[in-house]
Amino acid sequence: MKEQLITAIADLKEEEAMSLVRSMLDAGEDPQVILDATGEAVRTIGDRFEAQEYFLPELIIAGDLMKQIAELVKPKLATKVTTAKPLGKIVLGTVAGDIHDIGKDVVGFMLDANNFEVHDLGVDVPAATFVAKIREVQPNIVGLSGFLTLAFDQMKVTVDAIKEAGLRDQVKIMIGGAIMDTNAAQYVGADAYGTNAAAAVKIAKSWTGGM
Amino acid sequence: MPEKSPQELFDERLQRVKDAAALKVPDRVPVFGPYQKYPYTFGGISFKDAMNDYAAARAACHKFVDYFQPDLDFGPIFAYPAKAMEILGWNAFKWPGHGLGDDTMYQYVEGEYMSDEEYDEFIFDPSDFMLRKWAARQFKSMEGFAKTIPWRRFMWSGWMNLPFFWSTPEFQESLRTVTAGAEETNTWWASQFQYWGEVKDKGIPIAYAGWDWPPFDILGDTVRGTHKILADMRRRPAKLHDALEVATQIFIEYGSGAAGATLPFCWVWVHKSTREFMSDAQFAEFYWPYLRKGLLALVEKGVIPVIYWEADFETRLKHIVDVPAGKIIYHLSNTNYEKAYDVLKGTTALMGNVPNIMLHSGTPDDVRAYCKKIIDTIGKNGGFIMDSAVMLDEAKPENLKAMFDFTREYGVYR
Numbered sequence: 156m157k158e159q160l161i162t163a164i165a166d167l168k169e170e171e172a173m174s175l176v177r178s179m180l181d182a183g184e185d186p187q188v189i190l191d192a193t194g195e196a197v198r199t200i201g202d203r204f205e206a207q208e209y210f211l212p213e214l215i216i217a218g219d220l221m222k223q224i225a226e227l228v229k230p231k232l233a234t235k236v237t238t239a240k241p242l243g244k245i246v247l248g249t250v251a252g253d254i255h256d257i258g259k260d261v262v263g264f265m266l267d268a269n270n271f272e273v274h275d276l277g278v279d280v281p282a283a284t285f286v287a288k289i290r291e292v293q294p295n296i297v298g299l300s301g302f303l304t305l306a307f308d309q310m311k312v313t314v315d316a317i318k319e320a321g322l323r324d325q326v327k328i329m330i331g332g333a334i335m336d337t338n339a340a341q342y343v344g345a346d347a348y349g350t351n352a353a354a355a356v357k358i359a360k361s362w363t364g365g366m
Numbered sequence: 367m368p369e370k371s372p373q374e375l376f377d378e379r380l381q382r383v384k385d386a387a388a389l390k391v392p393d394r395v396p397v398f399g400p401y402q403k404y405p406y407t408f409g410g411i412s413f414k415d416a417m418n419d420y421a422a423a424r425a426a427c428h429k430f431v432d433y434f435q436p437d438l439d440f441g442p443i444f445a446y447p448a449k450a451m452e453i454l455g456w457n458a459f460k461w462p463g464h465g466l467g468d469d470t471m472y473q474y475v476e477g478e479y480m481s482d483e484e485y486d487e488f489i490f491d492p493s494d495f496m497l498r499k500w501a502a503r504q505f506k507s508m509e510g511f512a513k514t515i516p517w518r519r520f521m522w523s524g525w526m527n528l529p530f531f532w533s534t535p536e537f538q539e540s541l542r543t544v545t546a547g548a549e550e551t552n553t554w555w556a557s558q559f560q561y562w563g564e565v566k567d568k569g570i571p572i573a574y575a576g577w578d579w580p581p582f583d584i585l586g587d588t589v590r591g592t593h594k595i596l597a598d599m600r601r602r603p604a605k606l607h608d609a610l611e612v613a614t615q616i617f618i619e620y621g622s623g624a625a626g627a628t629l630p631f632c633w634v635w636v637h638k639s640t641r642e643f644m645s646d647a648q649f650a651e652f653y654w655p656y657l658r659k660g661l662l663a664l665v666e667k668g669v670i671p672v673i674y675w676e677a678d679f680e681t682r683l684k685h686i687v688d689v690p691a692g693k694i695i696y697h698l699s700n701t702n703y704e705k706a707y708d709v710l711k712g713t714t715a716l717m718g719n720v721p722n723i724m725l726h727s728g729t730p731d732d733v734r735a736y737c738k739k740i741i742d743t744i745g746k747n748g749g750f751i752m753d754s755a756v757m758l759d760e761a762k763p764e765n766l767k768a769m770f771d772f773t774r775e776y777g778v779y780r
Contacts, residue, residue: 211642307727334723336723
């Protein structure tokens with residue numbers, strides 16, 4: 156049944172996947188097996204997104220499906236969830252003044268699917284919040300998202316705040332957003348810019364030694 | 367040579383952009399764009415002030431046009447009326463002083479304003495759905511509209527039911543507040559009309575006669591929300607197709623307002639069809655056919671649609687080339703202009719796309735070099751308008767000036 160579940164999730168057959176999860180739980184299956192299957196399916200979904208077989212609609216449905224499965228499974232978990240050691244930790248957020256979340260969410264989903272520990276701070280995130288989170292979780296990477304042109308300056312403010320806090324040497328910083336490019340990355344003082352979520356994963360892996 | 371009169375300048379500018387739109391070679395490359403927050407920054411006022419003080423917004427826009435001399439002007443239309451928005455209680459927006467900082471661009475707050483189950487109601491009677499459900503959810507002031515019955519039931523003796531609904535305190539309160547909001551919005555429009563007359567006296571035409579949104583975005587932006595509509599392509603494709611047919615009629619109705627104007631430009635703001643937002647097959651099934659149908663209807667009415675293709679549309683070029691030649695302008699944002707030109711030349715005029723980061727933190731030399739290259743490659747045979755890549759909020763004045771001055775000098779067709 157586990158294989159069936161992996162295929163149903165990866166193929167985004169929502170009803171079939173949920174019905175399989177219910178049957179497995181009813182039959183007394185270890186919830187960890189269901190979570191492992193979900194993780195495997197998410198990796199396949201990530202691969203399909205990178206291969207441009209899947210796009211945003213598919214990631215949205217996958218995200219909804221993950222949420223529904225987690226709601227069913229989590230109350231039944233007796234022991235702590237075991238996951239593989241992450242490739243790295245990432246603090247992610249849309250910079251202050253900008254409330255756009257779609258691009259950031261896709262990047263978060265893809266990094267998560269590729270075994271990064273993602274700390275998503277949400278939208279309209281002040282520089283001080285980034286700094287505090289970096290101190291707290293000690294990430295390898297900081298991802299700054301911005302859709303509006305106001306993000307050029309807000310990203311710079313954020314990077315400068317990270318510098319002032321003495322944390323710049325501990326993290327690599329990448330930026331993303333429809334209007335960003337390498338000139339923008341240079342202006343804000345980031346280490347890299349990614350055109351899309353697949354690029355973000357590639358950059359993150361190159362920085363953490365992942366393949 | 368005697369100085370040209372405002373009317374002569376007005377006619378000259380009009381002809382210049384109409385020629386470019388029709389793929390003809392004008393006297394020179396036109397240069398203008400929908401500059402959003404920038405005129406107020408340049409004019410020395412915060413965006414909050416621009417949205418609240420209509421005279422201050424007009425003054426800033428005048429300062430902007432006097433200095434940059436654009437071929438067409440948008441005026442203070444992007445400084446939305448904050449007071450009216452406050453009165454109406456627009457839930458779907460954040461703006462300076464209302465959830466955002468004083469000099470921050472306003473932003474839309476996505477939400478699901480039509481549930482999964484409400485597609486049929488929208489398809490059956492969109493006006494009723496918009497009034498009693500959508501408006502009541504989008505605007506705090508319109509919550510009372512949810513208390514009434516569909517207007518289609520007024521016919522024959524149906525009006526006799528009115529007292530049961532229109533006499534409710536909630537409905538009456540909504541009417542009072544909406545009336546106050548409408549009056550404030552009228553004051554704002556009066557300011558726009560005043561400005562149009564004032565810039566006409568300076569010889570500058572207004573750049574828009576209508577605004578519109580692709581059928582998919584009419585539903586996606588404000589009715590279903592991005593999250594829901596993108597998933598609907600897989601979850602309920604048939605219902606989505608039916609709703610898109612309805613939205614296409616709304617698109618045509620919206621854009622037709624531009625017909626017969628001195629400059630019948632209808633700006634179509636494209637939001638949800640770029641790159642990863644959907645696959646090429648989804649674009650070809652759900653997005654483009656409805657937009658294309660709407661565009662052809664507008665062209666038939668004499669409207670000149672200006673499609674603001676946000677982000678990168680390289681993968682869509684093979685579809686969007688399928689429109690009548692010389693009738694539509696495509697604005698490019700991040701799309702590679704040479705690749706766009708390869709596919710679209712001889713079909714649509716192109717507009718764009720000086721990168722905003724260059725205008726923001728580059729140098730005038732960077733800007734001149736970019737403008738030269740784009741004129742030399744895609745602007746050499748007419749059918750081209752110079753503009754920034756996306757709507758302008760931030761720029762160094764000297765960089766923007768370089769874009770205008772260089773285009774005026776180098777962009778002359780000889």
